[in-house]
Each structure stands twice: as structure tokens, then as C-alpha cells.
Amino acid sequence: MTINFTESEERRALRRAVADLAGKYGQEYFTAKAKAGEKTDELWAEAGRLGYLGVAVPEEYGGGGGGIGDLAAVCEELARAGCPLLLTVVSPAICATVIARFGTAEQKRRWLPGFADGTTKMAFAITESDAGSNSHQLSTSLRRDGDEWVLGGGKTFISGVDEVEAVMVVARHVAPGAGAPQDAGSGRRLLLPSLVIVPTNAPGFTYRHIPMEVLSPEKQFTCFFDDVRLPSDALVGSEDAGLAQLFAGLNPERIMAASFATGMARRALDQASEYARTRTVWDTPIGAHQGIAHPLAQCAIQVELARLMTQKAAALYDAGEDRAAGEAANMAKYAAGEAVAGAVDQAIQVHGGNGLSSEYGLGAMLAASRLSRIAPVSREMILNFVAQHTLKLPRSY
Structure with missing residues (x-):
């Protein structure tokens, strides 16, 4: 294409x-x-x-x-x-x-x-404390009971639960009967991930705030589903559509996370460049010194490369090239996470002591920029993906 x-x-x-x-x-x-x-x-x-x-x-x-x-x-x-x-x-x-x-x-x-x-x-809930990056080991379960669904389990690090009207939850549909794979000792067949929409006011759904060092109006939460009963139309798509349906949402998440990161990186570089142009020491703007200018220029290059990869990932996704989009989205997310972490760190360095003052706001960006190397998928898992799927190396985990 x-x-x-x-x-x-x-x-x-x-x-x-x-x-x-x-x-x-x-x-x-x-x-x-x-x-x-x-x-x-x-x-x-x-x-x-x-x-x-x-x-x-x-x-x-x-x-x-x-x-x-x-x-x-x-x-x-x-x-x-x-x-x-x-x-x-x-x-x-x-x-x-x-x-x-x-x-x-x-x-x-x-x-x-x-x-x-x-x-x-609407919030989105996939992460579990015991599953981590392994979406194949989710323990939150979804089962049929007559005309209703029953949801049980929990999720963690779910964004914005206190300001949404519903949460889209990823759960394992558990059905009775024989078949493989089976849940050990239960005789129940474990199916692929399902997606259900859960109103935040549903009986049995509670959540607890997770205090974070990231300064943001949007908070993180642990969610608990204690036999939450849902109508039959709460299910989105097929009950066992599996990872293909799930990644229809996760690939856009990676593309958006990359844009979120490059936007922050551009903000940091804007501030650092302005400061380097106007901050004068010994009658010379500090931006005239290569010790300041070159690291900022390197950051700018990395940010633009990440933006270009993000554009490629978005174009592939919008064209329906899901497999290629997944590879590009992971690469974009990795590149953007590294770029924003480097840009914010360098912006703080350029500002000296001012870099950690409340007036300039860069200190608050430090934790947020570092988070971009962890969420919504860690840099290590992206490297695993690229090694296995792009380089065709043996799976390492």
C-alpha cells in the first residue's frame, strides 16, 4: 500500500x-x-x-x-x-x-x-496485578447465568474510573463442558478473552484510588467485580473473539500513547529551546554553546522519528492492515517513550535548578515522561515483540 x-x-x-x-x-x-x-x-x-x-x-x-x-x-x-x-x-x-x-x-x-x-x-480495564503483561493469564472471569452475564475478579491501574459512566472490561469467558484448554480440576473450558461494558454504578462493582506520583487530574484505580450481573447485551462482539478483537483496541492505544508522549516531548523541547535562547550567561545565550544545543538537537531528531513512525502506524491501521499496524504501533510506542524520557530529562538539565522549580513545570513532567516507557506496554515487551515477529528470533519468554 x-x-x-x-x-x-x-x-x-x-x-x-x-x-x-x-x-x-x-x-x-x-x-x-x-x-x-x-x-x-x-x-x-x-x-x-x-x-x-x-x-x-x-x-x-x-x-x-x-x-x-x-x-x-x-x-x-x-x-x-x-x-x-x-x-x-x-x-x-x-x-x-x-x-x-x-x-x-x-x-x-x-x-x-x-x-x-x-x-x-468510558474506561478500559485489562491489567491485572498477577497477570501483568501476560494477557493470556487473565483471571477475571465472565460466565453465563440464564439471560445474564456474571463478572468476577479485579483489575488494577485503570484510568479515570471516577469520571466515566462505564468501563469496558476484558475477561475470560468460562463455559462448562469438556475441551482444551481446561481449568485444572474444575472441568471448565477456558475460552478466549471477551469484552463487556460494565456501568460504574452496577451492584458489586467497587473501585479504590491508587495514589501516584504522576501529577494528573486523571487518577488510577483498582477495580473489584463481585459477581457483577450484566444484561446479555453488555457483551461487545463475540464471546470468544479473542486477541484479534482485543488488539483492535490495543493497537490504537499504542498509537495514541505514542502521540501522547511525542506531544509531551515537543512541549519540553519548546520550553528548553525558549530558555536556551533567552537565558544569558557571560553575555551569551546558553543555546549558543554546543553542550546545550547538540543534546537538544538530538532530542528533536528522536521526537520527529517517533512522530513519523506513529504516522505510519496510524496509516496502516486506518487502511485495515492490522498485522503490519501492530508491528508499527509497537515500534512507535517504543520510540516515543524513549524520545519523551530523553527530551524531558534534557529540558530539565538545560534549565538547571529552574528545571525542578514549580514555576517551569518540568519536574511534574518527569514522572509522566518516565511512565511512557512502562505503560500501556513496557519497552521490554515491545523489544520481545520486535525480536520475535520482526527479526524472527526464538521466543524468549
């Missing part, structure tokens, strides 16, 4: 519009909300009204009809302006995408218009 590495005028116009919107709020707004324990509701609502959050939702449901590349551009420009909204990675990217591709007609009518205008937020 042919991939255009020059963004369309429509995409560039979208970036400018989102940058203008986010500039009205900025890093001071984002930081103040986070420190006060408040949400960025005003920014989210305005972005929704203007159609930016719904750019990838099909037009028939009120969206822009674009692709994941358009939504990634929105995410990146918000982050560059100092407003990295984590739920853009989750709600309109993972949840809306999965429902648009695999949901029933009623699920699409129920959820997609809200994703399109930003009035709906």
Missing part, C-alpha cells in the same frame, strides 16, 4: 484548531486542576462540542468520520499545549473504536454519539 508521509491540509488544520483550543487553557490550568484534585471538565467538554474528540467516530453517529491518525493528532496537540488528557487514549480511541468495529447496532446507537460529542467517557 502507499502511505503518505505528508499530512493533509485537513489534518494540519485540525492540529492548528486543537492547538488554539488547548492554548486557551494551557499547562497552568492543567496543573492547577491536578493539584486541586479537580477534573479538566471544561476542556474536555469544549473539545467534545467542537468535534475534536469524535474525529474518528463514524459520521452516521455524529463523528468526523476520520481515522485514528486524526484522533492521535488531537491527543498530541493537547499534550504539546500542556494538557495531556489521558482519557483521550482510552475513551474515544480504544472503547469507541472497538464498539464501532464490533458492537451491535444497538450498542453503536447507545454509545457512539456520546463519544462523538464528548458527553460519554
Whole structure:
């Protein structure tokens, strides 16, 4: 297929519009909300009204009809302006995408218009404390009971549960009967992962805040499902569609996470470059010294390379090339995580002592940038993936 590495005028116009919107709020707004324990509701609502959050939702449901590349551009420009909204990675990217591709007609009518205008937020829950990166070992279970589903188990490090109306949960569908693989000693056949939509007010669903060092209005939670009963139409797609359906949401997550990271990296480089141009020592701007200029230039190169790989991944995904998109999305996520960690670290170094002062806000970015090397998939697991699938090396885990 042919991939255009020059963004369309429509995409560039979208970036400018989102940058203008986010500039009205900025890093001071984002930081103040986070420190006060408040949400960025005003920014989210305005972005929704203007159609930016719904750019990838099909037009028939009120969206822009674009692709994941358009939504990634929105995410990146918000982050560059100092407003990295984590739920853009989750709600309109993972949840809306999965429902648009695999949901029933009623699920699409129920959820997609809200994703399109930003009035709906949905979290996504896959991570478990004992499974970690091994999505094949999830213990959260889903079973049939008459016309209902019963969900049991728990999830951890789930973003934004306190500000959404529902959570899309990845669970193992457990069915009675013989077959392989079997759950040892139970005689139950373990099927592939299933996706269910769980309202946050469902009886038996509770959650607990996880205190984090990352300064963000969007919090992390541990979720508990104590025999949560759900109607039959809570299931999204097939009950045993497995990893193919799951990765229809996870590949956009990696693309969005890469854009989230490159947006932060560009923010850090903007600040560092401005400081290096204006900070004068011995009558010379510090940016005139190669000891300052060269490391910043190296960071800029790495950020642009990560952005280019992210664009490739988005183009492949939007073209329906899921296998190639998965490889590219993992590479983009890796490159972006390394780029943002390096850019923020160098920006702090350029600022000297000011780099860790509250006035400049770079210290708060340090933990967030480091998180990009861990979540939503660690750099080590990406290296495992590339070694096995790209280089055809023996599996190491």
C-alpha cells in the first residue's frame, strides 16, 4: 500500500484548531486542576462540542468520520499545549473504536454519539496485578447465568474510573463442558478473552484510588467485580473473539500513547529551546554553546522519528492492515517513550535548578515522561515483540 508521509491540509488544520483550543487553557490550568484534585471538565467538554474528540467516530453517529491518525493528532496537540488528557487514549480511541468495529447496532446507537460529542467517557480495564503483561493469564472471569452475564475478579491501574459512566472490561469467558484448554480440576473450558461494558454504578462493582506520583487530574484505580450481573447485551462482539478483537483496541492505544508522549516531548523541547535562547550567561545565550544545543538537537531528531513512525502506524491501521499496524504501533510506542524520557530529562538539565522549580513545570513532567516507557506496554515487551515477529528470533519468554 502507499502511505503518505505528508499530512493533509485537513489534518494540519485540525492540529492548528486543537492547538488554539488547548492554548486557551494551557499547562497552568492543567496543573492547577491536578493539584486541586479537580477534573479538566471544561476542556474536555469544549473539545467534545467542537468535534475534536469524535474525529474518528463514524459520521452516521455524529463523528468526523476520520481515522485514528486524526484522533492521535488531537491527543498530541493537547499534550504539546500542556494538557495531556489521558482519557483521550482510552475513551474515544480504544472503547469507541472497538464498539464501532464490533458492537451491535444497538450498542453503536447507545454509545457512539456520546463519544462523538464528548458527553460519554468510558474506561478500559485489562491489567491485572498477577497477570501483568501476560494477557493470556487473565483471571477475571465472565460466565453465563440464564439471560445474564456474571463478572468476577479485579483489575488494577485503570484510568479515570471516577469520571466515566462505564468501563469496558476484558475477561475470560468460562463455559462448562469438556475441551482444551481446561481449568485444572474444575472441568471448565477456558475460552478466549471477551469484552463487556460494565456501568460504574452496577451492584458489586467497587473501585479504590491508587495514589501516584504522576501529577494528573486523571487518577488510577483498582477495580473489584463481585459477581457483577450484566444484561446479555453488555457483551461487545463475540464471546470468544479473542486477541484479534482485543488488539483492535490495543493497537490504537499504542498509537495514541505514542502521540501522547511525542506531544509531551515537543512541549519540553519548546520550553528548553525558549530558555536556551533567552537565558544569558557571560553575555551569551546558553543555546549558543554546543553542550546545550547538540543534546537538544538530538532530542528533536528522536521526537520527529517517533512522530513519523506513529504516522505510519496510524496509516496502516486506518487502511485495515492490522498485522503490519501492530508491528508499527509497537515500534512507535517504543520510540516515543524513549524520545519523551530523553527530551524531558534534557529540558530539565538545560534549565538547571529552574528545571525542578514549580514555576517551569518540568519536574511534574518527569514522572509522566518516565511512565511512557512502562505503560500501556513496557519497552521490554515491545523489544520481545520486535525480536520475535520482526527479526524472527526464538521466543524468549
